[in-house]
Structures are given as C-alpha cells and as structure tokens.
Amino acid sequence: MPFPNLAGRPPKAKSWTAAIERAILRMANEDPQALEKLASKLVNLASNGDLGALKEIGDRIEGKPTQMIAGDPEQPIEHNHYIRPQLTRDEWLKTLNTEE
Numbered sequence: 790m791p792f793p794n795l796a797g798r799p800p801k802a803k804s805w806t807a808a809i810e811r812a813i814l815r816m817a818n819e820d821p822q823a824l825e826k827l828a829s830k831l832v833n834l835a836s837n838g839d840l841g842a843l844k845e846i847g848d849r850i851e852g853k854p855t856q857m858i859a860g861d862p863e864q865p866i867e868h869n870h871y872i873r874p875q876l877t878r879d880e881w882l883k884t885l886n887t888e889e
Contacts (some may be wrong), residue, residue: 816823834842
C-alpha cells in the first residue's frame with residue numbers, strides 16, 4: 790500500500806478546472822467559433838472598464854507579475870534544512886497514532 794501524500798492537493802481540487810474545460814468543449818462542439826466568441830466577450834468587458842477582464846487580459850498577454858519576497862533586514866528569514874531518516878511502514882504508522 791503506498792503512503793498517502795498528506796501534504797498534497799486533495800484529489801478533487803481540480804474539479805472546477807475540469808468542469809470549465811468540459812463546458813468549453815461542449816460549446817466548441819456546438820459552435821466551432823465558441824472560444825473566439827468568449828475571447829471577444831472578454832475584450833469587450835475590458836474595453837468597458839471591467840477590472841477583472843483587464844487583469845485577465847494583462848495576465849494572459851504579459852504574464853503575471855513576479856512577486857518579490859522580502860523580509861525585515863534586521864530579522865532575516867532562516868531556512869533550516871534537515872534530512873529525516875527513512876522510516877519503515879510500521880514506524881511511519883506509529884507516527885500517525887495520536888491516541889497516547
């Protein structure tokens with residue numbers, strides 16, 4: 790039995806993305822110009838001042854701006870790297886036991 794990815798993304802976290810992709814495919818099957826029409830609607834919204842549409846177009850054309858990670862120079866961020874020893878399956882299961 791493989792170990793579960795406890796820190797990973799839940800399996801259904803991308804269900805919204807998948808639903809949108811399916812809806813676009815359905816639209817494209819009914820109308821080959823559906824994606825072009827959606828893009829035109831987005832551009833029209835942006836031209837009428839819709840900030841969300843403007844941001845989406847900017848992010849798509851120029852890419853999202855990089856975000857600087859800065860800290861306090863008086864208190865720099867510390868990175869502590871360590872390597873944990875490899876656990877056997879039984880040892881790993883013992884770490885999950887919180888009944889003590």
